[in-house]
Amino acid sequence: MDPTVVTTAALQSQLPEWTALGPVIVLGLTGLLLLTIDAIWPKRNANTTYAIVSAAGAIIALGITVWYLVAGTGQETHGGAITLFSEAIVVDGMALFFTAIFTSVAALVIVASHDYLKGHENSAEFYSLLMFATTGMALMAVSNSLVTVFVSLEMASLPSYALVGFLKKDRGSVEASLKYFLIGALSSAVFLFGISLIYAVTGSLLLTEISAQFADGGVAGFAGVAGIGVLMIAGGFAYKTASVPFHFWAPEAYEGAPAPVSAFLSSASKAAGFVVAFRVFAEAFMPLLEVTPAIDWALAFAVLAVLTMVVGNFAAATQENVKRMLAYSSIGHAGYALIGLAALTAGGPHNGDVMGAAMAHLLIYGFMNTGAFLFIAMVEYWGVGRTFEDYAGLSQKAPLACVAMAVFMFSLAGLPVFGGFFSKYALFASAVSAGFWWLAAVGAVTSALSLYYYSRVVKAIWIEEPNGNLDVIESKPTGLYAAIIFAAVATVLLLPGFPIALETAEAAASALFA
Amino acid sequence: MSWIAIGALAVVGVGIPLGMMAASALLRPSVPEQGKSATYESGEIPTGTARSFKFNIQYYMVALLFVVFDIETVLVFPWAVIYSDAVEVVGITRALGPMLLFIGILLIGLVWAWRNGAVSWTKSPRATRRKTERGDA
């Protein structure tokens, strides 16, 4: 280990334990600070101030997270996971890994929103909602009890509903928000019911205790209750990750929401759903794969994964609206990440690899998908139009951003030499080595299909001739531009950095199965 | 086997109302009349359509704030009951601190909402317009 790591690690280990929650606290405080500023000087539209404050908060949280990750906080090398509040909270490698995803996506979205919200009232609301949602997600990552899981999930969801409907005068935005809220309420009910059933069987809400209970006595005559509970909880996560058949809200919400919010929801919110699903199922429900009668939730996730990959990619192929296409493609990507749960087996030697690969995919996906939606945000900002035809010839006006968009598209499709290729490859390869070659095959086939609709975007912006609607483009929004370029750079930089990311993810995932 | 009981309960639960409705449909005479199909509004004659019926948005704002502080009270009450004991066990910082933090967070929210005009009763544009029209007349 190199000396700087040693010193930072030493410095970190001197901090009190509660500081492990540092990123969450920073995010929450930033949100409160925004409200305070707005309360002291209301009606003063200080978009830039708010953006700077919230971006600073997100970046500080990101910095702390990365520092902890490097220093080894809560990881195997430094005494294992840190538990707080009677084990309701746990900080470990996986939590930090995902917090890094949330905070980076949040930072990108904030920078991009600055231009998007120019001349908008109540921008403080927007930023504080964004910060609170991020806080909720960060809390999801550290939840170690079904109660904290539910509360943090709601904490992330409620601001999201408001964010989707932020364009109050836009009917699409409001309608999307309402639908999102209604489906969310239904799913929350299902999820909560599932939790109650699990509590009924095990008498505990702590993941570790649930796991011990299942491992000790099996389900002892309560297979039906436990099984329905597990599947209902799975349904709740499927909603959060926009997996089929809980995906219906996603295309509408992503399309109706302001594009930066779509970016935020489809990247960070989805990742948050996955982190908590990973933790709950890997930590609490692992023994259920072995009990008799079997509660084979891995198979259920396999079904969901296949459905999600197929439905997401197929539906994306028929869309004419680019934003809606991306919405469906993000459903498809949820299917890929679901492989991380579907390919788990009881005591399987590849469990850590599979889940780690899914985590790494979510990391890369976080950047490329955010970038792609931010590009849409820029196009919306210009008011060019929404369909593939409207995008024709954009590269003549904004070549740099279009290069970035091409990078995102090809990376999302998983073409070699782009980050998305390596993560998909690692994911499929680990699924194959775990014996789930058919999941990998479905993934590969649907990826091939996805190339079709992703390349349509690239074709439109680079090859086709503009059809005269591009004159409306006047300015180049600096913040949006910077965020897009940064996301592209991160997507590209994750090429050489991918082995490190994958290694970190696999180590973090393996710790769950230890 | 225990599921049979639940199944039976479900059958009975669905069966009784369906059976009663079926029985009455068979027995009763059919005399359609306008008064029977009208919406019951406590004896008032209904006017307009159900869809155009709107509350002022401010009602929800106040209701929301009320719910928030109502729940806060529910949480604070048991805390207050055990407060003295808690201080003895964990000390005043750990007993009082979290609650102050909680109330502080709520307070920030309240102040923000107040300053942004959540509790000042605004009038809907339509009501304002109607009032001015009446004034003109």
Added chain:
Amino acid sequence: MVAAFDFVPAIVLLPFVSFLIALFAGKYMPKGGALAGIAATAGSLLLSIWVAISLLGVSGERIHQETIYTWATGIGDQPWELTFGVLIDPLSALMLIIVTLIATLVHVFSLGYMNDEGETGLPRYYAGLGLFTASMLGFVVADNLLMAFMFFELVGLCSFLLIGFWFRRDGPPSAAKKAFLVTRFGDYFFLIGVVAVFATFGTAQFAGPESFPVLAEQAVAGDTSVVNTTFGLEPTQWFTIVGLLVLGGVVGKSAQFPLHTWLPDAMQGPTPVSALIHAATMVAAGVYLVARMYGFYAVSPTALAIIAFIGGFTALFAATMGVVKREIKQVLAYSTISQYGYMMLALGAGSYVAATFHLMTHAFFKALLFLGAGAVIIAMHHNENMWDMGGLKDKMPVTYATFLAGSLALAGIFPFSGFWSKDEILYEAFIYGLNDPLLLGGWVMGLLAVPITAFYTFRMVFLTFHGEPRSETARNPHGFGWNVKGPLSVLGVLAVVAGFINMVPVQKLTGIELDFLTQYLDSGGEGLTYSGYNALLAEYGGYEAGVVGTEVTTLLIAAGLSLGLAVTGLLVAFKLYNVPEPVEHTAKLGQVKDVLYNNYYQDEFQVWIAHRTQSVAAVADKFDQGVIDGVVNGVSSVSLFGGRRMRKLQTGLVTNYAALLTLGLTALLLAFGLLGGWFV
């Protein structure tokens, strides 16, 4: 100490630099970048000679392998490495000299053929030549199959660019397309073969203790733990399949039956390019690949027998078609196919040295013949029809002398270079064929091709240079300068003397050591030597030399037969065509002539296959469209349907969503509950 091997990458990079120069700065340079190309290839030639000599050194390395760049490593428990590296042994050193020498001479000749003729687009031409040379050199020094494949493909690409150089005419673009597609067809098999080699051995290295030929040998010897064979096959069976897959690429590139049809059409390219393609680069690549991984083929006698049979058949088949052609370059094209057939025959017969030897002598005399033909074409104002020529020998003596030397070598007349190499091939095929009927069949066909070769070669010589001029241009041929005569002279000398480096028959008769090439090729490193291959063949292939009487009588019979037949062919041609006013005797062949002239109707046959047998084509098409593209297109069209369904599902009514969500969850619960037996 600076070793020659340190400069191996430079051999490849020099022509590549000339490619860049010609491409980007060609139009600002005199001669359109030709000088840079000449300098680069000449530099490569010198370096190659140095490398080859240092292999001879007493204390020096006999083999040099170096990994230059690892561009991908496996993750997890698959520690594969994909690398770029160089492997220098006598074989590749020899090949380097051949390629660089021919490339240099072709560059020089191009000054006369292209520049002096006022062609346009010269930078593009020289860029193509540079890249072509660089790709071939990269292929030659490749130390693993994947790298070889990549350069193999680059060679194919460059041939496409160069054959289609005159893209404004009708013929060249379509010929280029045909060459590209036909060789690509073979390369598909090669690509599968590369993957199969990786999957089987986990490496694609040509040389070293962990190389795939060595592992294959271990597997055949019984240690099957080192390989993963697929489909439960025995190692030998599987290796035969893999070997044949790789052979697909070889057959395409080396223009062997049935993928030879592209090569005659490739004559549409500029003549110097034809010389380069036929003598040193594209076509040679196939044969070189088999020689390069000969250790692998050596343990798979079935694959070798197929190689030998294909080779012998192609040799005879192509030779018969060369008899009736009217254009000088067409004759040469069929002779190339035929000669590479000989090389494949040699490889199949286990005679790696003979194949390499013939590859070398053929490179010299075929380059010579093409450049000579190019000179004739310049003189004839780009008329290629031999029936319009005649009597050119007095007007262009240098061309005539050198062309004659090349023709004698091609016909295999003692003591020209072609005699020695072809004789060695036939001798080896004969002695091993005595114990193997398939090989003997190859030998018989090879032997039958000898007189035909001599016949069409001299038909070409007599029609072109002898007799009376038969057209106005032939009476007043166009002149040309040193840049045409120089390369011809160099190659003319080589066509005469190159055979002397491996006079095995003379050695056998006199006992004087004259087999320098055999010794050189035998001096390579572990597992890459001639004697090493022979041991493998004897052990796993059951190759055993038979004799008729004594060894000397066998030798004399074989040599006498081939020489006698060659001379016969030559004399027939002399009788028929060395007259002042030759006439077309092909008419006497009647129907056969039409068959031959139309190349056994193979092109028509291929077109017929494509058009008439729709069912066959449709199956192939279905496979390609349905299985390969189908993953994208087929699924996509299904998806458009499915997607529309999906759109219908997305009604926009949130109540429907809630209903579907609940139904989905219920279905999931019921299915898993009933299957898992939760409700018992």
